[in-house]
Amino acid sequence: MSQMQSIFVKNFTQNRALAPLCLRGAFHDCWNGCNGALLLPEEISRAENLGLEPLKPYLEPFLSQFPCVSVADLINSCAVTAVKFLGGPDVPVTFGRIDTGVPDPNGLLPPGTLNVQQLIAAFQPIGFDSKEIVTLSGAHCVGVCQGQPFCPGQNTTFGNHYYTQLLNGEFEGKLQTDMDLLQDNTMKSVVQQYAADQQQFFDDFAKTFGKYISRIQCNQTSDGPCPLESSNGQAPSSNDNPSPQQPEQPNSPPSSTNTNNGQGFFPSFGLPNFNGPQGQSGNPSSSGSSGNNPFPFFI
Numbered sequence: 001m002s003q004m005q006s007i008f009v010k011n012f013t014q015n016r017a018l019a020p021l022c023l024r025g026a027f028h029d030c031w032n033g034c035n036g037a038l039l040l041p042e043e044i045s046r047a048e049n050l051g052l053e054p055l056k057p058y059l060e061p062f063l064s065q066f067p068c069v070s071v072a073d074l075i076n077s078c079a080v081t082a083v084k085f086l087g088g089p090d091v092p093v094t095f096g097r098i099d100t101g102v103p104d105p106n107g108l109l110p111p112g113t114l115n116v117q118q119l120i121a122a123f124q125p126i127g128f129d130s131k132e133i134v135t136l137s138g139a140h141c142v143g144v145c146q147g148q149p150f151c152p153g154q155n156t157t158f159g160n161h162y163y164t165q166l167l168n169g170e171f172e173g174k175l176q177t178d179m180d181l182l183q184d185n186t187m188k189s190v191v192q193q194y195a196a197d198q199q200q201f202f203d204d205f206a207k208t209f210g211k212y213i214s215r216i217q218c219n220q221t222s223d224g225p226c227p228l229e230s231s232n233g234q235a236p237s238s239n240d241n242p243s244p245q246q247p248e249q250p251n252s253p254p255s256s257t258n259t260n261n262g263q264g265f266f267p268s269f270g271l272p273n274f275n276g277p278q279g280q281s282g283n284p285s286s287s288g289s290s291g292n293n294p295f296p297f298f299i
C-alpha cells in the first residue's frame with residue numbers, strides 16, 4: 001500500500017462516512033473521462049454534484065504533499081482504497097491521468113430519475129452494456145441518498161446486499177434507476193446472479209469499475225460523454241502528467257449555492273471531521289436537498 005493510500009485508510013478509519021463519498025466522487029469525475037474537473041469550483045457546485053462539496057477541502061491538501069499526483073489520479077486512488085476499506089474487492093488503478101483544468105459540459109451526468117431504457121441509452125456511448133450498468137449500480141450498497149441510506153441497516157460495508165434488497169422489494173432509499181433494473185429481463189438476471197454470489201459481484205465490479213476509471217483524455221468541447229478509448233488510443237505516460245494546480249486555501253470549505261434545510265447528508269454513523277494528510281483538518285458544511293433536484297445527493 002502506498003503512503004497516500006495509507007493516509008486514506010487512516011482517515012476512513014476515523015471517519016467512515018468519508019469512504020462512500022470518495023467512491024461517488026470517482027463516478028462523477030470519470031463520467032466524461034477522468035480529468036480532475038470535479039474539484040473545480042464551477043463543477044463541484046453544480047446540482048448534479050450536490051453533496052460532493054466536502055471532497056474539495058478533503059482532497060486538496062494531498063496535492064501539496066504529493067505534487068506529482070494529478071487531481072484525477074488522486075480522486076481514483078481514494079475511490080479504490082475506499083472500496084477495499086469498506087470490505088470490497090481490489091480494483092486495479094494506474095496513474096497518469098491528466099488534469100485539464102476545464103469544467104466538463106454541464107448536464108452530462110444521468111439523473112437518478114431515468115427509466116431503464118434511458119439508463120441503457122446513457123451508458124451506451126461510453127462503452128458500457130446492460131450487465132455493466134447493473135455491476136456499477138452495486139456501488140449503491142454503501143452511502144446515503146437524500147439523507148437516507150441506500151441500503152438501510154447495511155450501508156456501511158461493501159457487499160451484495162444491494163441486490164438482495166432489490167429482489168426482496170426493499171426499495172427504501174433506492175433511486176428510480178435502482179428499482180428499474182428489475183424491469184429489464186437481462187438486467188434482472190444479473191441482479192439475481194449477484195444476490196446469490198457475492199464473489200461474482202466482487203470480481204465483476206473490480207473489472208468494470210477499473211474499466212470505468214481508466215477512461216481518460218476526454219475532449220472537453222464535446223457535447224457528449226467521453227468515449228471509452230482515449231483520443232489517440234494510448235494512455236498517457238506518467239512523465240507527461242503535469243503538476244496539479246495548488247489550491248490557495250486547501251482547508252477552506254468551498255462555496256455552495258445550496259442552503260441547508262436541516263437535513264444532513266451523512267449516514268447514521270455520524271458527521272465526520274475530515275482529517276487531511278499529516279493532521280491537516282477541516283469541517284465541511286453540510287448542504288441540504290432542494291426537494292426537486294433530479295440529482296439526489298448521496299455519498
